[in-house]
Amino acid sequence: MKPTLFVLAAGMGSRYGGLKQLDGLGPHGETIMDYSIYDAIKSGFGKVVFVIRKDFEADFREKILSKYEGHIPVEVVYQAVTDLPEGFSCPPERVKPWGTNHAVLMGKDVINEPFAIINSDDYYGRNSFEVMAAELSALPEGSVDHYSMVGFKVGNTMSESGTVSRGVCETKDGNLTSVVERTAIGYDENHDITFSDENGVVQHLTFDTPVSMNFWGFTPDYFKYSEEFFVEFLKENINKPKAEFYIPTLVNELVKSGQSQVKVLTTESKWFGVTYSADRQGVVDKFAELHRTGVYPEKLF
Numbered sequence: 001m002k003p004t005l006f007v008l009a010a011g012m013g014s015r016y017g018g019l020k021q022l023d024g025l026g027p028h029g030e031t032i033m034d035y036s037i038y039d040a041i042k043s044g045f046g047k048v049v050f051v052i053r054k055d056f057e058a059d060f061r062e063k064i065l066s067k068y069e070g071h072i073p074v075e076v077v078y079q080a081v082t083d084l085p086e087g088f089s090c091p092p093e094r095v096k097p098w099g100t101n102h103a104v105l106m107g108k109d110v111i112n113e114p115f116a117i118i119n120s121d122d123y124y125g126r127n128s129f130e131v132m133a134a135e136l137s138a139l140p141e142g143s144v145d146h147y148s149m150v151g152f153k154v155g156n157t158m159s160e161s162g163t164v165s166r167g168v169c170e171t172k173d174g175n176l177t178s179v180v181e182r183t184a185i186g187y188d189e190n191h192d193i194t195f196s197d198e199n200g201v202v203q204h205l206t207f208d209t210p211v212s213m214n215f216w217g218f219t220p221d222y223f224k225y226s227e228e229f230f231v232e233f234l235k236e237n238i239n240k241p242k243a244e245f246y247i248p249t250l251v252n253e254l255v256k257s258g259q260s261q262v263k264v265l266t267t268e269s270k271w272f273g274v275t276y277s278a279d280r281q282g283v284v285d286k287f288a289e290l291h292r293t294g295v296y297p298e299k300l301f
Contacts, residue, residue, distance in 0.1 A: 001113045002046025003136035007033060008103050008214070009060070009120035010053045010079040022056075022063055023274070026287045028299055032273065033120050035287070036129075037068060038300045043129035044137060045116070047073045051106045054078045067301040077106040085227070088234050091241070099244030100214065101226055108223040114139055117216045117247070123283070124150070124215055125269025126295070135265055136217050147251070148217035149176065151264040154185070154193060155207030157271040161278040162186065163195075167212030167248050168205070169264060176255055176262035179212050179248045210264055213271055216247060225259075226250060 024031060037048055048068070052060050057076070068074050079097050082090045083106065097103065104117060114136040118124060128150045135148045151169055158164060163186035167179040185195040185205070193205045229250050237243035254260035274280050290296050 001141075002044060003133060003217075004047045004049055004111050004113055004115040005037070005040045005045045006104070006107050006111065006115050006117045007036065007048060007050045007120050008100060008117065009033065009050050010097060010103055022059060023280075025274070025280070025283050026300070027291055030287070030300055031064065032123050032283075033064060034067065034300050035123055035296070036118060036120075037072065038296065039124070039126045039129040040133070041072050042126065044133040045072070045129070047075070049075045049077060049107050049110055049115075050120075051077050051079050051103045054080065071301060075110050077110060079103045079106050084234065085231055088231075088238060091239055093241050096242060096244070098230075100247045101245045101250050102230065104247065105223065105226050105230065108220075108227075111223075112220055114143070114217065114219050117214065117218070119214050119273075122213055122271060122273045123286075124213065124271060125267070128152070128215060128265075128267045128269040131265045131267055132215065132217050135263065139219065143219050144221040145254075145260040146219070146263070147222065147254075147260055148263040148265055149179075149212055149251075150215040150267055150269075151210030152213050152215075152267060152269065152271055153207060154205050154209045154211045156269070157211060157213060158185075158187070158193065159275045159279055160282070161276040164275060167214075169210040169212055171210060171264050174264060176251070176264050178252060178255070181246075181248060210266075212248060214247065216251070217265075225254060229253065 022031060065074055081094050081097055084090060116132045116136060132150055154166060157166060163184040165181060165183045166185050168182045169176055170178045182195045188194045194202050197203050230245055233245045251262060255262055272283055272286055274283055
């Protein structure tokens with residue numbers, strides 16, 4: 001069975017100032033998602049599921065989904081702050097969704113096969129889809145607790161316009177042992193990659209340090225863990241307006257408890273995206289070059 005691609009597209013780009021998901025950055029108005037879907041099809045994915053907010057469904061269907069008809073089956077699910085387990089009600093002051101792993105839960109009724117998760121506004125590169133599709137397709141039927149993630153080299157994920165947040169990974173024998181979200185990763189005066197840790201001490205990262213860009217591979221049993229841990233998360237955080245239930249939070253719990261293994265897949269792909277509005281022209285130029293050099297055809301769809 002071909003794996004499914006699950007695209008997280010429910011967020012607002014606060015630093016960029018709008019719906020990055022619908023921004024046409026390619027030569028013919030292609031969105032970053034269009035490139036991800038094209039690469040996923042070429043790499044062997046068999047279905048795409050999008051999680052979006054209900055309030056921009058009309059624009060999404062018109063500008064995005066219509067392109068994929070005849071190319072790959074597509075389903076849409078919706079994330080809302082009111083989607084909570086039985087026994088919990090959304091506090092009136094809660095505005096933000098409950099985080100990426102809450103978004104993942106929205107797919108539990110439509111995904112029954114191994115699946116990969118990506119952000120809608122990140123360009124991951126063809127090779128990253130190839131290594132993930134190969135990993136998921138090779139899983140024996142009924143596999144559980146054997147997950148994966150694409151480990152990008154941090155030096156291939158930087159922005160020249162400002163600092164970035166990345167899940168910095170530690171590995172052993174090719175498997176993930178921890179992933180820690182590090183904020184304000186940037187270049188110092190020597191163009192070395194640094195961040196300040198929780199004690200304010202400047203730490204250096206080598207170019208090849210693996211980081212998570214939210215490109216995960218799971219089997220459907222992950223939904224059960226997500227439901228269980230979300231209940232525990234809500235017990236502690238229901239009245240914290242900005243608390244979010246993130247994928248790495250649950251992955252860390254499963255890895256550290258020994259319940260699950262997460263294989264770190266290596267890639268030479270270079271990430272890029274529009275983290276800041278100043279990044280936009282550079283992304284436009286990169287897509288134009290990828291078309292010019294034949295990585296992509298004149299039109300994707």
